[in-house]
Amino acid sequence: MLDQGQIRALLPQRFPMLLLDRVTHVEPGESITACKAVTCAEPCYSNLSPTTEGHDFAYPESLLIESFGQAAAILWFLSGMDIDRRELLPMLAAVRDVEFDSTVSPGDTVRHEVRLDQMVDGAGFASGEIWEGQRKIATVGSLLAVIRSPSALLPRQYPTRKGPDDDQTG
């Protein structure tokens, strides 16, 4: 199990964009199970209209994908990624074939079941499911993360990028 301190030692994201609370199980090179509790204290609930109804408090799918990606990043980091990742940032490069079956709301705890499919040259491929209890929220067909140096992302680097079809960052 990894607690919040151990998660922060691995991930560079911080409040309010650190979207993982606990890792409950990890098999390096294979899989990870990680949890995130959804609460109404998160910024995505900070400025809702008074007329917002209960079902519109569904947690944004975009943040669920990010949370899943953070679980995948921890698995990747614990699986012997052979790169010195100090000063480097993990970033989403591509996501494919995500299907949402249901939603989660404040009070729910999301569980990510992530499998590591491949690691190559600073890139990691993962897949899996997002659950709430026995209820499947989503299936993630493929998620590609890359590791990038901040200096390589600065504007002065724009003219030297390889081209619009090279997966870069997100």
Place this chain on the structure above:
Amino acid sequence: MNGSVGGWEDVQLRYAAPLDAIAHGLRVTPVDGGRELNLCVPVDAAESYLAGHYPGFRILPGVFVIECVRQAVSAAFGDGTPIRLRQLSSVRFLAPLLPGDELRLEISARPDPATAAIMVRARCLRADGAVATKLSAEFSSGGQRHA
């Protein structure tokens, strides 16, 4: 939302979201079989979520582009009520978006008469013309899919 222009704190959404993508306007153009949606979203360093992504190096989370598309589709087809992401066939993040940049979203949205789903293809350009994101997805109103 009340349609006011300004920072995140000035605008109220009718559904949970990490940013307000359409505070700066949305252009909806009817086309054969659907609608073309265009919007610009400035990347604001003061946006609350950017403080944690990342401390000392703020960069727009790629998933926020998915969120922007969702909000544009909601505004154009749901009269502001949330339209949910049902299937994300593909999203590719090709170039970073930093504070001071602007997302220019070009969205082609076509309702599928058989399923009521809204089929979306989108690309996000940076102000310098670089393609930052390409996306292909399916959206629909809450609860319809398994009704």
